[in-house]
Amino acid sequence: xxxxxxxxxxxxxxxxxxxxxxxxxxxEAFQGGIGAFVSNLKxxxxxxxxxxxxxxxxxxxxxNTVFGTILAVTLAKQRFRGKxxxxxxxxxxxxxxxxxxxxxxxxxxxxxGWIGSWFEAGGIKIVYAFxxxxxxTLFVTFPFVAREIIPVxxxxxxxxxxxxxxxxxxxxxxxxxxxxxxxxxGLVYGITLTTxxxxxxxxxxxxxxxxxxxxxxxxxxxxxxxxxxFNYSGAFSAAVVxxxxxxxxxxxxxxxxxGKRRS
Amino acid sequence: MKSAVxxxxxxxxxxxxxxxxxxxxxxxxxxxxxIVLPLIAISSRAFSGGLEGLWRNIVSPQALYSLKxxxxxxxxxxVVNVVTGTATAWVLVRYDFPLKNLMNALIDLPFAIPxxxxxxxxxxxxxxxxxxxxxxGRHGIEIMYAKPGIVLALLYVSFPFVVRTVQPVMIELDKDxxxxxxxxxxxxxxxxxxxxxxSLTPAILTGAALSFSRAIGEFGSxxxxxxxxPYKTQVASVYIYGELESYNxxxxxGMSMVLLICSFLILILLNRLQVWNRRHEHAD
Amino acid sequence: MGIRVCxxxxxxxxxxAVDDVSFEVKTGELIALxxxxxxxxxxxxxxxxxxxxxDKGEIYLRKTQVTSLTTQKRRVGxxxxxxxxxxHMTVEKNIAxxxxxxxxxxxxxxxxxxxxxxxxxxxxxxxxxxxQLSGGQRQRVALARALATEPAxxxxxxxxxxxDAKVRGNLAQWLREFHNQLQITSIFxxxxxxxAIEIADKIVVINRGRVEQMGxxxxxxxxxxxxxxxxxxxxxxxxxxxxxxxxxxxxNTPYAVGNPDAAAMKDGDVVLLIRPxxxxxxxxxxPYAIPxxxxxxxxxxxxxxxxxxxxSAFLRLIQSKNGFDSLxxxxxxxxxxxxxxxxxxxxxxxxxxxxxxxxxxxYIE
Numbered sequence: 001x002x003x004x005x006x007x008x009x010x011x012x013x014x015x016x017x018x019x020x021x022x023x024x025x026x027x028e029a030f031q032g033g034i035g036a037f038v039s040n041l042k043x044x045x046x047x048x049x050x051x052x053x054x055x056x057x058x059x060x061x062x063x064n065t066v067f068g069t070i071l072a073v074t075l076a077k078q079r080f081r082g083k084x085x086x087x088x089x090x091x092x093x094x095x096x097x098x099x100x101x102x103x104x105x106x107x108x109x110x111x112x113g114w115i116g117s118w119f120e121a122g123g124i125k126i127v128y129a130f131x132x133x134x135x136x137t138l139f140v141t142f143p144f145v146a147r148e149i150i151p152v153x154x155x156x157x158x159x160x161x162x163x164x165x166x167x168x169x170x171x172x173x174x175x176x177x178x179x180x181x182x183x184x185x186g187l188v189y190g191i192t193l194t195t196x197x198x199x200x201x202x203x204x205x206x207x208x209x210x211x212x213x214x215x216x217x218x219x220x221x222x223x224x225x226x227x228x229x230f231n232y233s234g235a236f237s238a239a240v241v242x243x244x245x246x247x248x249x250x251x252x253x254x255x256x257x258x259g260k261r262r263s
Numbered sequence: 264m265k266s267a268v269x270x271x272x273x274x275x276x277x278x279x280x281x282x283x284x285x286x287x288x289x290x291x292x293x294x295x296x297x298i299v300l301p302l303i304a305i306s307s308r309a310f311s312g313g314l315e316g317l318w319r320n321i322v323s324p325q326a327l328y329s330l331k332x333x334x335x336x337x338x339x340x341x342v343v344n345v346v347t348g349t350a351t352a353w354v355l356v357r358y359d360f361p362l363k364n365l366m367n368a369l370i371d372l373p374f375a376i377p378x379x380x381x382x383x384x385x386x387x388x389x390x391x392x393x394x395x396x397x398x399x400g401r402h403g404i405e406i407m408y409a410k411p412g413i414v415l416a417l418l419y420v421s422f423p424f425v426v427r428t429v430q431p432v433m434i435e436l437d438k439d440x441x442x443x444x445x446x447x448x449x450x451x452x453x454x455x456x457x458x459x460x461x462s463l464t465p466a467i468l469t470g471a472a473l474s475f476s477r478a479i480g481e482f483g484s485x486x487x488x489x490x491x492x493p494y495k496t497q498v499a500s501v502y503i504y505g506e507l508e509s510y511n512x513x514x515x516x517g518m519s520m521v522l523l524i525c526s527f528l529i530l531i532l533l534n535r536l537q538v539w540n541r542r543h544e545h546a547d
Numbered sequence: 548m549g550i551r552v553c554x555x556x557x558x559x560x561x562x563x564a565v566d567d568v569s570f571e572v573k574t575g576e577l578i579a580l581x582x583x584x585x586x587x588x589x590x591x592x593x594x595x596x597x598x599x600x601x602d603k604g605e606i607y608l609r610k611t612q613v614t615s616l617t618t619q620k621r622r623v624g625x626x627x628x629x630x631x632x633x634x635h636m637t638v639e640k641n642i643a644x645x646x647x648x649x650x651x652x653x654x655x656x657x658x659x660x661x662x663x664x665x666x667x668x669x670x671x672x673x674x675x676x677x678x679q680l681s682g683g684q685r686q687r688v689a690l691a692r693a694l695a696t697e698p699a700x701x702x703x704x705x706x707x708x709x710x711d712a713k714v715r716g717n718l719a720q721w722l723r724e725f726h727n728q729l730q731i732t733s734i735f736x737x738x739x740x741x742x743a744i745e746i747a748d749k750i751v752v753i754n755r756g757r758v759e760q761m762g763x764x765x766x767x768x769x770x771x772x773x774x775x776x777x778x779x780x781x782x783x784x785x786x787x788x789x790x791x792x793x794x795x796x797x798x799n800t801p802y803a804v805g806n807p808d809a810a811a812m813k814d815g816d817v818v819l820l821i822r823p824x825x826x827x828x829x830x831x832x833x834p835y836a837i838p839x840x841x842x843x844x845x846x847x848x849x850x851x852x853x854x855x856x857x858x859s860a861f862l863r864l865i866q867s868k869n870g871f872d873s874l875x876x877x878x879x880x881x882x883x884x885x886x887x888x889x890x891x892x893x894x895x896x897x898x899x900x901x902x903x904x905x906x907x908x909x910y911i912e
Contacts (some may be wrong), residue, residue, distance in 0.1 A: 018422060078283055089294055150532050200379075
């Protein structure tokens with residue numbers, strides 16, 4: 001009896017909080033029919049914003065995968081002074097407010113910032129442009145890849161790699177043939193999380209973008225813009241598309257998680 | 264003494280091949296560029312105007328109000344989330360019901376959905392024109408563009424934290440302990456309070472700390488659902504954004520430093536909790 | 548009467564774990580539920596404690612029907628295989644738990660806990676946490692905790708299963724003495740027949756969810772009702788044989804064994820079960836002598852064990868050192884054997900299990 005009641009309460013809460021809002025936005029987006037939904041998305045600024053999101057996500061995934069793997073290998077296999085502090089710093093982006101993150105990058109890479117002023121002198125704009133938005137996204141997604149593979153690398157230990165060395169494999173061969181296959185699932189999972197967060201990042205990108213319509217607007221910024229301009233149907237339509245993409249990523253994540261647990 | 268130094272230096276020389284050094288340098292570079300340097304930049308800017316100016320920024324009435332609001336809504340969310348999250352984990356681990364696997368998979372949905380989309384979805388359902396919001400509106404209860412909306416948004420974005428930290432511990436829970444308690448005469452609620460709960464405490468606290476950390480920094484969903492009205496629904500992160508939009512970075516510095524220090528403290532707390540959690544696991 | 552189990556059955560999905568089990572335990576008795584793993588003996592114990600609900604049948608504790616009572620109300624002491632100590636409580640708190648949830652008086656709890664700590668000899672460990680104790684100590688805490696509420700019956704699930712052999716022997720001895728002292732009606736579950744023989748007043752042999760036999764150690768050992776019991780309790784040789792014309796002839800040999808209860812035997816394949824100590828070596832002629840060759844001699848310290856080849860099967864026998872020396876046994880020597888005692892069972896009955904058991908004991912490959 002108590003068991004049924006508790007189950008009912010939990011399911012009810014889950015539906016009300018998590019699932020019904022999804023249905024709510026889908027209903028609103030299709031209020032004007034499918035035609036209106038499609039024409040909302042065909043708008044030039046909408047298309048451009050989704051494209052920009054795509055490029056930022058791609059850049060973030062590539063850079064954070066490469067550097068995240070290097071970082072994880074360093075932290076998992078080497079001993080050096082300051083390692084503990086470095087491990088703590090890796091987690092920091094999870095705890096920092098995205099708005100504060102964006103602000104930090106403006107201070108550093110802005111026209112008057114320490115690094116930004118050099119680039120500005122060379123005619124390169126970082127903040128209020130693509131590079132700044134990429135940097136901000138790199139920051140907020142920084143921990144995902146490293147955090148997912150460090151435990152796998154630690155558990156994997158040194159023995160198999162040492163066995164490969166003894167058998168004459170070079171470092172590079174060992175990495176490709178021994179280490180990488182063992183961290184494969186963790187890596188894919190980390191990349192998936194990075195992708196999801198890159199697509200969805202809003203606060204940090206908003207702050208560094210300067211939100212210049214048609215030029216520095218990502219999909220999330222576009223949705224926000226439409227919303228604040230009271231163009232609700234545009235906001236709802238784009239939101240449904242992003243929700244759909246997230247849902248796809250979630251399904252993929254579950255599949256990968258299955259693979260990760262099996263290995 | 265001498266041999267100890269020797270063996271240490273030997274170990275060091277063996278583990279630091281040129282390849283290691285390249286990897287380590289790249290790691291240092293990346294962490295320095297993306298994390299350390301921005302932190303230094305913001306701290307040096309914050310303290311360049313002297314502590315007094317910084318303090319004045321923080322205690323300005325509007326800033327103070329938003330800071331207070333941030334903490335209150337975060338705390339309310341954490342309390343609700345701990346109860347519902349633990350209950351959800353319990354139901355998922357211990358009971359069977361139709362579509363359980365589907366629900367288990369969908370728990371992560373809030374992590375996958377962009378926060379702006381979350382805000383939009385909540386407005387679509389709970390806003391004045393939404394299906395449920397309209398219902399409440401007719402009875403004079405405002406959800407969106409008011410404090411309940413902020414709590415709702417925070418609950419949405421941090422829902423998986425408690426569930427996902429408690430669930431694995433619950434699965435590993437030694438059922439024998441509960442049976443032992445029942446043979447000793449303890450009723451279900453007593454068993455839960457005295458036997459189950461103590462084992463879950465580190466995990467619940469970890470989930471709570473993660474939710475809290477997320478809540479004080481959350482921006483996207485709140486920017487949509489709160490209406491951002493100063494002295495009413497403006498939270499800390501929105502306050503910072505407002506100051507930046509009105510070209511007043513000086514005003515944003517104080518609040519940013521407060522949030523950063525909170526982040527650091529929570530990270531330290533989480534680290535302690537992890538140590539505690541590990542000890543619990545190994546106490547077998 | 549302490550405990551009465553009447554016709555209980557329990558099914559898990561397709562698997563019939565307990566199949567119409569009945570037995571009785573007298574007040575103050577210590578009995579063993581003995582069986583291989585998966586035989587349903589733990590389930591029976593859990594049903595008595597109310598941790599499982601039987602599909603059929605009734606449980607009586609001290610003449611009261613308790614089948615529909617919750618575990619909490621049955622007042623049984625239960626010791627779990629892996630102790631199930633509360634990890635976040637000290638030894639003291641663990642022992643006090645049952646009294647606390649029953650809202651006993653504070654000073655009474657303190658007195659009782661101190662008494663029990665004395666009884667299980669854990670003085671000085673009151674403030675320790677379970678992970679600071681050895682396996683044997685944890686076991687004793689679990690026992691003290693179960694006894695704190697003064698239960699009418701004590702149920703122990705593989706109480707020594709998780710301990711290493713040496714601690715196990717000591718603790719088994721200790722439990723027996725402990726039981727003599729307290730005289731509390733107890734059932735313990737074990738898969739270890741030596742343990743059962745050593746400490747139980749009575750043994751209930753369980754196989755495939757059924758009671759195979761029940762009796763004291765000597766009855767079960769010397770008069771096994773079934774081939775399963777015979778092979779599960781103690782060590783035993785198995786020889787394939789053929790019954791016919793009132794004779795039982797060992798397969799692949801011309802030799803018959805003496806005086807089988809031939810009238811009761813169905814003709815056909817049978818198995819002979821002979822305990823190693825029941826095999827005699829003959830020095831003179833005998834009507835049922837079986838000539839064999841000594842194949843291998845094992846020195847065991849206190850005695851010798853000798854493997855002989857009978858037809859195509861190996862047979863193991865035990866010889867004292869004196870007997871061994873006077874017979875001048877050596878590998879390859881031809882001797883004659885006689886079976887002082889043996890049992891005949893039809894070949895079909897539970898053959899696979901017997902084989903498995905023998906393999907486990909190292910009799911067959």
